[in-house]
Amino acid sequence: MSERAIPLHRDAPRLLLLAAIGLLMLMPYIWMVAASMKPLDEIFRASLSLLPKRFHGIENYGKVFSSIPVGRYLWNGLVVCGGILFFQLLFAVPAGYALAKLRFPGRDLVFGAVMLGLLVPPHVPALPLYVAFSQMGLLNTYTALIAPFTISVFAVFLFRQFFRSLPDDLIHAARLDGMGEMTIVWRVVLPNTWPAATAFSIFSVVAHWNDLFWPLIVVSDTSHATPALGVLFFRSAEAGDDFGALMAAAVIMTAPLVIAFLLAQRRFVEGIATTGLKG
Numbered sequence: 001m002s003e004r005a006i007p008l009h010r011d012a013p014r015l016l017l018l019a020a021i022g023l024l025m026l027m028p029y030i031w032m033v034a035a036s037m038k039p040l041d042e043i044f045r046a047s048l049s050l051l052p053k054r055f056h057g058i059e060n061y062g063k064v065f066s067s068i069p070v071g072r073y074l075w076n077g078l079v080v081c082g083g084i085l086f087f088q089l090l091f092a093v094p095a096g097y098a099l100a101k102l103r104f105p106g107r108d109l110v111f112g113a114v115m116l117g118l119l120v121p122p123h124v125p126a127l128p129l130y131v132a133f134s135q136m137g138l139l140n141t142y143t144a145l146i147a148p149f150t151i152s153v154f155a156v157f158l159f160r161q162f163f164r165s166l167p168d169d170l171i172h173a174a175r176l177d178g179m180g181e182m183t184i185v186w187r188v189v190l191p192n193t194w195p196a197a198t199a200f201s202i203f204s205v206v207a208h209w210n211d212l213f214w215p216l217i218v219v220s221d222t223s224h225a226t227p228a229l230g231v232l233f234f235r236s237a238e239a240g241d242d243f244g245a246l247m248a249a250a251v252i253m254t255a256p257l258v259i260a261f262l263l264a265q266r267r268f269v270e271g272i273a274t275t276g277l278k279g
Helices: 005-035 057-067 070-101 107-117 126-135 142-149 153-164 168-176 181-209 213-218 227-239 243-273
Strands: none
Touching: 005 243, 057 227, 057 243, 070 107, 070 142, 070 153, 070 181, 070 227, 070 243, 107 153, 126 142, 126 213, 142 213, 153 181, 168 181, 181 243, 213 227, 227 243
């Protein structure tokens, strides 16, 4: 037996277990894709079969594209998630750097407030925010969808923990070169935080792409509907109990997330597994 075969043989049970868990996690998505290609009568059969006996994908996906503005919903999701992520990084990176590397009175108190902010569910400020946006005439706008999430306490906490592991010598060298603190943040610190930034970006985009609670409150028409809200509008106006078409709509709306994760999975794993520069 070769030297390479021994570690592989020892790792086989662990790899098989991880593969089985991964397949279990993927089963709902696999079933959704399979159901999107079936006629309605096959979806509710007692026998579980992923492959359709009568391929009905053209009809299901055709009904989605002909009934709702798919491109508009996807564009709204891109604008909202991109806008939220831009402002979250804009505020969280300097805040995390200040809490990790700068010494100022009340720093621990501010960090404690950040930790308390993690305990506040997003449903708590929903009513006062809705009243405020209504009085300002900002309902059914991108501003109402983006503004409440521009500051993420989770992002501040994540970047603060990541920045704490960065070598202080790196910061001191930049200061000796005459850089200001904000220049250090964007030109020295940020390039070394891409794994953490990528990991947080995936968390943020997935959360707000799939969010139905807040868009359902502030959006009442299709012009600013996000992908999740678009699926709800599709069921209310067109699909009804046509679950094949509903599954097709869900596949279309979630496909960008799957593609984005597959492209960024290596950075995502690095951001979760590491906490700073490697020595």
